[in-house]
Amino acid sequence: MSGASVLYDVPGPKAKVRNRIYSVLGALAVLALIGFIVLRLSANGDFDPARWDIFNYAGVRNSIRDGVLATLQVFAIAAVLSLAVGVLLAVARLSDHRPVRWLATGFIELFRSIPLLITIYAIWVLLLNNRTELGLSDNQPQFWALVIGLTVYNGSVQAEVLRAGILSVPKGQREAAYALGMRKTQVMTTVLIPQAVRAMLPTIISQLVVTLKDTSLGYIITYEELLYSTRLLAGNTTVGGENPYVQVIIVTGAIYIAMCLALSALANWIERRGRRAKTGIGVVEAGDVGNAGALTAAVAAEAAADTTADTAN
Amino acid sequence: MNVLLDYLPEFRAGFLGTLAITAASAVIALVLGVLIAGFRVSPIPPLRAFGTAWVTLLRNTPLTLLFLIAFFVVPKILFQGASPFVLGMLALGLYTSSFVCEAIRSGISTVPVGQAEAARSIGLSFTQTLRLIVLPQATRTVLPPLSSIFIALTKNSAVAGAFSVTELFGYAKLLSDKGYAIAVIFLWVALAYLLITFAISGVFRLLERRMGVAR
Numbered sequence: 001m002s003g004a005s006v007l008y009d010v011p012g013p014k015a016k017v018r019n020r021i022y023s024v025l026g027a028l029a030v031l032a033l034i035g036f037i038v039l040r041l042s043a044n045g046d047f048d049p050a051r052w053d054i055f056n057y058a059g060v061r062n063s064i065r066d067g068v069l070a071t072l073q074v075f076a077i078a079a080v081l082s083l084a085v086g087v088l089l090a091v092a093r094l095s096d097h098r099p100v101r102w103l104a105t106g107f108i109e110l111f112r113s114i115p116l117l118i119t120i121y122a123i124w125v126l127l128l129n130n131r132t133e134l135g136l137s138d139n140q141p142q143f144w145a146l147v148i149g150l151t152v153y154n155g156s157v158q159a160e161v162l163r164a165g166i167l168s169v170p171k172g173q174r175e176a177a178y179a180l181g182m183r184k185t186q187v188m189t190t191v192l193i194p195q196a197v198r199a200m201l202p203t204i205i206s207q208l209v210v211t212l213k214d215t216s217l218g219y220i221i222t223y224e225e226l227l228y229s230t231r232l233l234a235g236n237t238t239v240g241g242e243n244p245y246v247q248v249i250i251v252t253g254a255i256y257i258a259m260c261l262a263l264s265a266l267a268n269w270i271e272r273r274g275r276r277a278k279t280g281i282g283v284v285e286a287g288d289v290g291n292a293g294a295l296t297a298a299v300a301a302e303a304a305a306d307t308t309a310d311t312a313n
Numbered sequence: 314m315n316v317l318l319d320y321l322p323e324f325r326a327g328f329l330g331t332l333a334i335t336a337a338s339a340v341i342a343l344v345l346g347v348l349i350a351g352f353r354v355s356p357i358p359p360l361r362a363f364g365t366a367w368v369t370l371l372r373n374t375p376l377t378l379l380f381l382i383a384f385f386v387v388p389k390i391l392f393q394g395a396s397p398f399v400l401g402m403l404a405l406g407l408y409t410s411s412f413v414c415e416a417i418r419s420g421i422s423t424v425p426v427g428q429a430e431a432a433r434s435i436g437l438s439f440t441q442t443l444r445l446i447v448l449p450q451a452t453r454t455v456l457p458p459l460s461s462i463f464i465a466l467t468k469n470s471a472v473a474g475a476f477s478v479t480e481l482f483g484y485a486k487l488l489s490d491k492g493y494a495i496a497v498i499f500l501w502v503a504l505a506y507l508l509i510t511f512a513i514s515g516v517f518r519l520l521e522r523r524m525g526v527a528r
Binding site: 008009011014018022023026027030036037041044046089108113114115116117118120121125126209213214215216217219220227231245246249252253256257260261262 | 357381390504
């Protein structure tokens with residue numbers, strides 16, 4: 001309320017009555033909207049217990065579980081790979097060697113500016129065309145297309161986040177490390193990157209939430225992750241002559257939201273923990289990358305503004 | 314090279330389709346985003362709760378799932394027989410509105426407290442304070458994140474192509490199915506997206522310069 005209360009006075013007796021009336025009206029409007037949706041759906045028979053009964057069958061539960069596992073598998077591999085690629089690209093972009101710097105910048109800018117879906121699709125077609133040479137069978141082309149696509153895109157974004165973090169480390173740290181006689185690699189790996197990762201951890205995790213959400217693009221290249229397998233399930237089941245799309249979508253949505261909220265909660269917790277700590281440089285706000293108040297470097301602010309966009313993806 | 318020249322009409326249609334769906338959903342996102350941001354800072358608890366729920370739900374749902382909702386659930390509630398364009402526009406617009414809302418809300422909090430206090434002290438109501446004093450000043454700080462959000466929207470519009478909306482990704486898929494080398498198509502489509510995203514960031518840079526005020 002601290003930010004909001006600036007916008008209006010502490011309500012007096014008249015305003016209190018007025019606010020209460022508006023509260024009732026607002027609540028009624030929201031309830032009416034929800035009620036309308038529920039009414040229309042129940043008119044279609046979507047709240048018929050028989051249609052929800054499908055979730056009692058072991059087969060349905062198993063295919064949802066397999067979908068969740070497939071999603072988590074892609075997410076785990078892509079998350080690890082994208083972090084590794086991110087570190088590599090961030091270091092390469094800050095390299096002293098011009099060709100390395102140019103290459104990294106080109107890679108990052110290319111894959112950040114192309115829609116992820118198109119990247120994944122292009123990789124999928126490439127893998128499908130060369131599946132015999134590469135020895136890929138069954139759904140492996142889809143799997144690797146999804147993993148590689150997610151890795152190059154999110155790796156590029158993570159690289160920018162890390163670069164902002166590295167640039168936000170106070171100059172004295174680097175100078176002190178050099179003064180101690182450390183080599184370039186040592187300065188980067190033992191002084192700069194640890195501090196950058198610590199400062200940027202909330203943003204890095206927010207981007208991991210984006211990675212998790214983007215695994216659903218596997219739906220379009222027919223990889224059997226959560227969305228595709230539940231959609232297939234709804235298409236193959238009929239209850240009273242109709243497919244239970246609404247029920248399956250509601251359940252799938254709940255699973256996705258729960259997974260993403262759990263990861264976001266982790267980011268917020270780390271951010272709060274980081275703000276309590278008095279040592280080191282400040283930790284950025286989770287999710288709200290545009291407001292990187294703790295970062296002083298102008299470049300960091302600019303790169304952080306860029307990442308807001310990618311978080312919006 | 315030949316792919317582009319041989320299928321210029323397709324590329325043009327796809328380019329225009331991407332532009333159309335991006336622009337249409339940007340308008341929806343902007344209007345809804347401002348409205349929901351207003352809800353989230355309003356003195357009325359149910360509206361605040363609604364705004365919070367809206368942002369939390371939409372930000373944590375994959376866009377592909379929203380498209381499925383738009384194509385399978387929304388027609389059961391409203392808009393029977395709506396075209397894929399309208400449904401896709403709805404999904405993209407609602408998804409982006411949650412990000413616009415958050416950008417505007419953080420913009421509102423950057424306006425100096427004295428501004429709102431002064432507005433209240435001369436007797437302006439909450440809506441007047443927001444509409445006349447705070448939002449116009451918040452616009453300046455909101456512009457850079459907004460431009461990033463619209464660039465992300467342009468890229469997200471590719472998902473609409475997979476749901477039979479006419480745009481660039483749909484045609485890339487079509488040409489690739491016809492057996493053209495995917496790498497070449499990929500490059501041309503990438504170039505088209507770059508064109509749009511550069512245009513967006515250019516427009517916003519222009520807006521920033523025109524609205525920029527030395528504080």
